[in-house]
Amino acid sequence: MAGAAVTPPGQRLRDRIRASRGTLTIMAEPGDQLRVATMARGLIGSEILKIASEIRARQRDGRAICNLTVGDFAPSEFPIPDRLRAGVRAALDAGETNYPPSSGVQELREAVSRFYARELGLDYPSSSILVAGGARPLIYGIYRAVVDPGDVVVYPVPSWNNNHYCHMVGAREAPVVCGPEDLFLPTRDALVRELAGARLVCINSPLNPTGTAISSDALRGICEAIAEQNDLRRRTGERPLYLMYDHIYWMLCVEGVEHVTPTGLVPELAPYTIYVDGISKAFAATGLRVGWSAGPADIIERMSALLGHVGAWAPRAEQVATIALLDDASAVAEFLAGFRPAVNRRLERLHDGFAAMQAEGLPVESLPPMGGIYLTVRIAPFGRRTPAGQLLETNEQVRAYLLEAADFAVVPFQAFGMAGDSGWFRLSVGAASEQEIQGALPRVGTALRALA
Secondary structure, three states, rough: OOOOOOHHHHHHHHOOEEEEEOEEOOOOOHHHHOOOOOOHHHOOOOHHHHHHHHHHHHOOOOOOEEEEEOOOOOOOOOOOOHHHHHHOOOOOOOOOOOOOOHHHOHHHHHHHHHHHHHOOOOOHHHHHEEEEEHHHHHHHHHHHHHHOOOOOEEEEEEEOOHHHHHHHHOOOEEEEOOOOOOOOOOOOHHHHHHHOOOEEEEEEEEOOOOOOOOOHHHHHHHHHHHHHHHHHHHHOOOOOOOEEEEOOOOHHHHHOOOOOOOOHOHHHHHHHHEEEEEEOOOOOHHHHEEEEEEEOOOHHHHHHHHHHEEEEOOOOOHHHHHHHHHHHHHHHHHHHHHHHHHHHHHHHHHHHHHHHHHHOOOOOEOOOOOOOOOEEEEOOOOOOOOOOEEOOEEEEEEEEHHHHHHHOOOEEEHHHOOOOOOOOOEEOOOOOOHHHHHHHHHHHHHHHHHOO
């Protein structure tokens, strides 16, 4: 209206500030998305953490849920190694509480070097090793160090968070959809079509979310294709193609499954391979936040500079404690001798339970576990109705029904970049007891039989 008073922007903001129980709250207006950067505005939060929040709310209401969602460990089920716990306490008592070097405590980098030589036959000097606060900042550091906006990143689907990292660095995604016929793992033929012009290939084995592990032949084929691509690029002056190999679950391979490494199979790929690893999964030490990368010294140095600016280092006391653990081969072997079978028993109980349901004619199937803490299960009662009359048509509807009817919590493959509703789910066993799993399986069967 002509002549109407215009409220100044500063006054509009002040008018939206409200005091609520002593907390200052800013009331957003439509269009306030302009207050944040484009990248942040388009970033999708963790689907897994969203599901976990729903489960916690139900647990607060007294529901006894078999929680197979978050890739974490319940300390009551899986305590960290005694050697590691005692080492952290000793380091704190010794005053190891100040900033560590941004690239990691030198003695730990040397210990990782010895550990890789002893356990994997990989030769990486300490100058080629970077320590950080778990695997996540290292993965982000790899993306930032080698990928420019608009560069192509090739990764298999399903896989953990590559789509989000691509978004954060402005990369062009080249997802390679993998299916159960290949255990949801990439093959040479599937990847090679995407390599021309790509900057980074991302492989994780054992794979989160499937708990399957890549074979020697498959990994060798992929590595040879990357090596051939780099031979061609050297001749034409193009930038190289890198391989990120996340093998943080490698110590949890089941008996009979061989863990293989890119540079162990194709040594000439060493200048282009960056490993991601740490103590989080193999030692049930997710909260201690000690991870490391091993790779070409020039890439490691750039990653160190990047992560140093954001303070992504691992806590000093935990680093010091990890030195003694990695150097104690007998302590590592003793811990894994108890830890790995306990994880595998849970996976096998789930796998056998779903196999029995499948034999009964229920709409489920399960892939045999190969490593890590995950099992891949297909639960596909699509087209059937719940006792309340709801037609089940999507993975999300199936997930919600199992949670409500069976107190059984799982994560659909959509959380790992998989499109469509095919019925595939990730089951993570780190936070569940064998008794909880054994008690939950009959409830799942009952819930599926109740469908019409």
